[in-house]
Amino acid sequence: MNLLLNNFFLTLDNDLENLEKAIESKDQDKIAQAAHYLKGSCLNLAMNNAAEVLQDIEIRAKNGDISMNLDRLKYIFSEIKE
Numbered sequence: 001m002n003l004l005l006n007n008f009f010l011t012l013d014n015d016l017e018n019l020e021k022a023i024e025s026k027d028q029d030k031i032a033q034a035a036h037y038l039k040g041s042c043l044n045l046a047m048n049n050a051a052e053v054l055q056d057i058e059i060r061a062k063n064g065d066i067s068m069n070l071d072r073l074k075y076i077f078s079e080i081k082e
Contacts, residue, residue: 008041009081015041016070016077019057023068031061031068050076 015038022030039054053073060068 004045008045012077016074020070023066023070026066028061028064028066031066032058035061047076047080050080 015034019031019034019038022034035054035058039051039058042048042051042054050073053076057068057073060066
């Protein structure tokens with residue numbers, strides 16, 4: 001695994017935790033910000049499937065939909081990590 005990917009996975013748990021906390025607190029601005037930040041990292045590493053899910057979360061949050069499920073996103077990351 002290359003250095004950029006290693007660094008991504010070193011901070012991924014924290015980034016996902018930030019997103020989950022924003023969802024739990026129903027703060028649509030923080031959800032959108034956390035999803036946008038993580039989406040940027042994914043795009044830089046050509047993780048397009050994960051970026052698409054995060055784009056969807058970001059748009060939904062901006063539109064007031066805060067009922068999010070991160071299972072698909074976590075699955076994608078687990079597949080990449082292996």
